[in-house]
Amino acid sequence: MIRHLLVLLFVVFTMSIGYSQKNCGAMEVLDRQLEENPELFQNMEIIEDQIREFLKQNPQGTGQRYTVTIPTVVHVLYRTTSENISDAQIQSQIDVLNNDFSAANSDLNLVPTLFQPVVGNIEVQFCLAQRTPTGAVTNGITRKSTTRTTWGTNDDVKRSTQGGTDAWDRNQYLNIWVCNIGGGILGYAQFPGGTAATDGVVLDYRYTGTTGTATAPFNKGRTATHEVGHWLNLRHIWGDATCGNDFVSDTPVHNTSNGGCPAYPHLSTCSGNPVEMTMNYMDYTDDACMYMFSQGQKSRMRAVLEGTGARSSLQNSLGCVPPTPGACNAPTGLSSSNVGTTTATLSWSPVSGATGYGFEYKVSTATTWTVQNVTATSVNLSGLTAATTYNVRVRTVCGSTNSSYSTILSFTTQTTSTCTDIYESNNSRNAAKVIPLGSPITARISTSTDVDWFRFNNTSSQRRIRVTMTNLPADYDMRLYRNSSEVAISQNDGTNDEQIIFNTTTAATTYYVQVYGYNGAFNNNSCYNLLAEISGTNFREGKEEEEPSHFELVEDEFVVFPNPTSGDVTMMIPFGKYATGSLQIYDIAGKLVFSQQMEGDRTVKTFNMDVSSFQAGMYLINFTSGEKQYKQKLAIVRQ
Ligand SMILES: [Zn+2]
Structure with missing residues (x-):
């Protein structure tokens, strides 16, 4: 009896996701893309690093800035006439985006007093493209008849070889595909850092704009607002985990997603029971019940659009400017x-x-x-x-x-080198060159794609490792690998020294150091210094206190890598204003498999752990410090 009841409940529950609650495929698509493309994780880490740098350089990043207009192309894929939504319905969607991304939406006055101080005006506008990537006239809409009934979330809709429509240059346009997605998915987006060919936002034709086929309760164009939020690097407000982290400091911790139209105030069951911001565009509430971004979300999005941000080239696009008819136009983008x-x-x-x-x-x-x-x-x-x-x-x-x-x-052009790099060529782990221990070496990153690899062995009596990089002529970072597994990373800003301390006690083996330029940084003229040391006792992080690293800026982030892992895992643990905390690891069944009290120093601490004895599977890591609670998922795989 009970088993049947559970099956029935499960069916009712999954059906209800499709028909009454907002459902976005962005995270599922991200998971798939991470599996297909291991480099994506690294790209996304680099983007997170750039966001930290942006926030450091623009402490007022949440305040008034300037309007960025994003040229937008809408690709309609249709089998039936109702799927071929009208120009007017597409324009109604652009109007919603323009209102929502400039805090000019007519329902903004519904924001409760509690959240009014953190409402963010993103200062972003959208135009339907006026010129194609090759400079021809366009109304910013492409239409294509197909025989596909549904497209799913596998990105076929973005590939002409699969019957879809190819993306326009993502450095100049936001691509939006409108089609019948199916599976109860309202839309999905690709985060910054992914492949160019699949970059953009996909919307189901029933949840696009405010007229025509737009279907209640998702008929106010907020699916696009939510998905464009992902496209500009916003996470779901509940952090896609129970009481998860959305990398934004001014949004409350949510227990999980909210559907429908929750009565205010809706209290979280997470630590501290904060009032949840159910009216945020990055929740799953009905279109009529979401009407704000926060200022912290603005900072994340502006970091992507400005400076060296992943989507900053959109600012130079001529996509919104119509070409001169019949003219032979001069090239742009030199x-x-x-x-x-x-x-x-x-x-x-x-x-x-x-x-x-x-x-x-x-x-x-x-x-x-x-x-x-x-x-x-x-x-x-x-x-x-x-x-x-x-x-x-x-x-x-x-x-x-x-x-x-x-x-x-x-x-x-660069000046001729004044230093010698005797270790080239060492551009891959297999080509890593042996370096001495205890005496610094000099080497050079000579092109934007140059990567330097070095190797050394620790010994059973001296297992702890410290690697220090000094005299950096450009923004270089480094990673430490034990055999083929990444075990630590150092990514300070600019030309600050980099240091990795890896106080390991596991068996002695070969370690590899990878040095590379952040965002292609290099200097063919000057060398950097690198010193590798081993010791029988723990290295202490000497300079951290008087020279704080940028990690202090990310005190609200709990980073776990590599993920998935088969051996060592490194956690960057945010202690916030407390010096103590506790770390627990639960398996998929909710069973506690590891617990440890932690001592920090009111900043971020790096904690290395060997999980090679754990069974393969999904784990939840929970770190609590004071009233703050952080969760991350960890996948352990067997090699
Ligand atoms: Zn979403």
Whole structure:
């Protein structure tokens, strides 16, 4: 009897997800993409690092900034006429996005007094694209008839080879696909850091805009607001775990997602029982019951759009500017990359109607240009002079006529190296070079893709490891590997020294150090110093106190890596304003398998743990410090 009842309850529950509660596929899609593309995790870590740097450089990042307008293309995929939603319905969706991302939504006045001080005006607007990636006229909407009844969340809708529509250049556009998703999914998004070809937001045609096929209770366009929030790196407000972490400090801890339209105040069952912000766009409540972003969410999104952020190139897009009719337009987006001592790559965006391009370059002080006529949209220059500034420009050839020139771009080649790197080539773990222990070595990151690998052995009597990098000429970071497993990382800002202390007691073996430039940083002219040491007693983190690292800025984040792991796991534990806390690990059945009291120093502490004796499976790690509680999932796999 009981078993039947449970089955029945389960069926009712899963059906109810599809038809009465908001349901977004973003995290499921992220999980799949992480499985398919192991580099994605690293990309997302780099983006989190960039966000920390942005918050450090822009402490007022939540205050008034400036409006960023995002050119948007909507790809409609339809089998039935009702799936082929109208231009007016698409415009109604753009209107909702513009209101919600500028705190100009008419229901903003419903925000309770408690949350009014943290309402965030994201200062982002959206336009339907006025020009295609090649410079042709468009209304920002593509339409394609298909025979597919439903598309699911496997990204087929984004691939013309699968009957979908290919993405437009994600550096210039937000791509939104509207189709019949199926499975009760209202929409899904790709977070920053993923593949270009699948970047964007997918919406079900029944939950797009406010007119036409828009279906209550999701007929106020908030599915797109929520998904564009993910696309700009926001997590669900409940952190996708019980009392989870959404990486935002001014949103309360939520027990889990909320559906429907909760009565205010809705109290969390998490530590401290805070009032949940059920009206936040990143919850699962009905469209009419969500009407705010927070200022902390604004900071996360602005970090992605500004400076070196993953989506900052959108600010330079001409997507919202209509092309001049019939004109032979000058190329845009001229940029340099891989600038070395004698080489550089220049590239630009393709132009509609171009039969070729006239590319020209010269030393900045020279008067005559060297011309190269090409049909591609990039040129590799070689034979340049070191430490010299060059000017480049390009024009479009349209049959017998030429466009005007693009704006002139300058770049300066690197100076010839004054230091020697005797360890090259060591660009992979297999090519890692042995380094001495206890005496510093010098090496050089000479190009944007150069990575240096070193190796050494610890001994059974001296197992603890300390690796220190000093005299950094650019923003370099390093990772420590035990055999093939990453066990620690050091990612300080700028040219601050980097240090990894790994007080391990596990059996002696070979360790590898990987040094790389953050965001492609390199300096062909100057070396860095690296010192590897081993010891029989614990290394102490000497300089931490007088020279605080940027980890203090992320005191609200509980980081666990590598994840999944098969051996060692490193946890960055936020102690907040307390010096003590407790760490528990539960297995999937909720059984406590590990518990330890922790002592910190009111900042983030790194804790290394060997979990090779744990059974493979999913675990929940719970860290409590004072009234603060953090949770992360950990997957343990067997190699
Ligand atoms: Zn979502």
